[in-house]
Amino acid sequence: MNTALIRLEHVAVTLAGQNVLENIQLSVNPGEIVTLIGPNGAGKTTLVRSVLGLLKPTSGSVWRRPKLRVGYMPQKLHVDATLPLSVLRFLRLVPGVDRARALAALNEVGAEKVIDSPLQGISGGEMQRVLLARALLREPELLVLDEPVQGVDVAGQAELYSLITRLRDRHGCGVLMVSHDLHLVMSTTDQVVCLNRHVCCSGHPEQVSNDPAFVELFGKKSAQSLAVYHHHHDHAHDLHGAVVDDTPAPTTFTPVKPHVHGDGCKHG
Amino acid sequence: MADFLLYALLAGLALALVAGPLGSFVVWRRMAYFGDTLSHAALLGVAMGFLLDISPAIAVTVGCLLLAVLLVTLQQRQPLASDTLLGILAPSTLSLGLVVLSFMHDVRIDLMGYLFGDLLAISPTDLAWILGGSAAVMALIVVLWRPLLAITVHEELATVEGLPVPALRMTLMLLIAVVIAVAMKIVGVLLITSLLIIPAAAAQRHARSPEQMAFGASLIGVAAVCAGLALSWFKDTPAGPSIVVSAAALFLLSFLLPKR
DSSP: OOOOSEEEEEEEEEETTEEEEEEEEEEEOTTOEEEEEOOTTSSHHHHHHHHHTSSOOSEEEEEEOTTOOEEEEOSOOOOOTTSOOBHHHHHTTSTTOOHHHHHHHHHHHTOGGGTTSBGGGSOHHHHHHHHHHHHHHTOOSEEEEESTTTTOOHHHHHHHHHHHHHHHHHHOOEEEEEEOOTTOEETTOSEEEEEESEEEEEEOOOOOTTOHHHHHHHOHHHHTTEEOOOOOOSSEEOTTSOEETTOOOOSOOOOSSOOEEOTTOSOO | OOHHHHHHHHHHHHHHHHHHHHHHHHHHTTOHHHHHHHHHHHHHHHHHHHHHTOOHHHHHHHHHHHHHHHHHHHHHHSOSOHHHHHHHHHHHHHHHHHHHHHHOTTOOOOHHHHHHOOGGGOOHHHHHHHHHHHHHHHHHHHHHHHHHHHHHHOHHHHHHTTOOHHHHHHHHHHHHHHHHHHHHHHHOTTTHHHHHHHHHHHHHTTOSSHHHHHHHHHHHHHHHHHHHHHHHHHHOOOHHHHHHHHHHHHHHHHTTSOOO
16 A cells, blocks of 8 residues: 655765764655654754755655655745746746636635735745745645745734645645644644654644633634644753653653654654 | 948847846846856957867857856865855956967967957858857747746746756856857957846846846847947947947936836
């Protein structure tokens, strides 16, 4: 059985003599949302670049379904100020896109009003939506989103996450996305992969939509799409990301749903 | 109209038309210094042409193409920043060209002509080279317009979307190399990049799409060539510098028009 869109086996990446990623196992299935979380320097972006084929792993294999259509939303887009480019023209860089299709995609992400604005003149939140629209225009089977809520305020983040879920439902595509925030992952994320050079653990996020603190902070509607991924590590990392063995095991380790541990973990 | 003036006009117009879109890419991708380096190396191409007894037009074209490939390779293989690398190569190749030429006592060349252009001395053969080269470059730019624009906006996005990014990047550099080789006869090695950059920069303020900027740059280039040649004809000024001065004047004028 091989229904996955992508499958990474024993992937390791060494950049300038540093082990950035070690022994990564990861797969994304159609209709599944996989969220990568982890601290700065955990190798999230490197992993995404390996998935996209922008970077060849030092060892291990990256398997993609043949002719897989990937929609990619980069972390940020810097367009030189001298290049006069409207949002419409930017979207039309995807072959076969006319104004009607571009408008439909912008409607889907709620950014139709910027269609004729210069790309350099729209806000950070609008830019994220435009980038998402461009990824959708590829009719992707797999959406890869590198920190899709970067530069967006907290309320806007919740809205963007719920938008991504709706897009997944409508298009049935698999989603792989990066978030650097441990506390903000969608309630509908099917799988959370905690990365710190190796896969620390992966599993389903716990739903906290009824947590009073969240309801108070974000409002009831937004809070329903927010969740805290409750889990505890019984190992620690030193500054180089290596696992430190002699950390005392915490007493509160109670996984809500079964979650899988990566090979680098010395427990479980 | 005298033949030589007609040749000069046709050559200048062909170059101005192709320099519009290509110069726009040079501005967007911040490749001005890259163009400058290639043009300085063109003189080395001339010297090698005399040394190996082949046509300067061919020697310069081949030389520029080789240097473009060398630059791309060096940029990827060593840690020096691009501007440092270009700052080493530009004066070195220019100087090497001058040194090599000085050894060839039996060759008498018009150095000023190569440095600042000799538009009014264009032969029918030169004209054929310029028209052919410009037409070929223009055709490729039109065919590759969308992919080239896509890699200019975001190279990784373009890679994920299946475009052959390294090949496209190299193609753009080679197109610039061909235009520089072609343009040397018109404005000379020291002034070539100005013909790429000034019209594009002048068009930039008033363009609302990449196509408008490219087309506007071509028009401004055409106007600069006409004005420069007129100045040269009536006031007996050197043709190449007259064209560049006209382009610079048009650039300044573009600030007077209200921004759209």
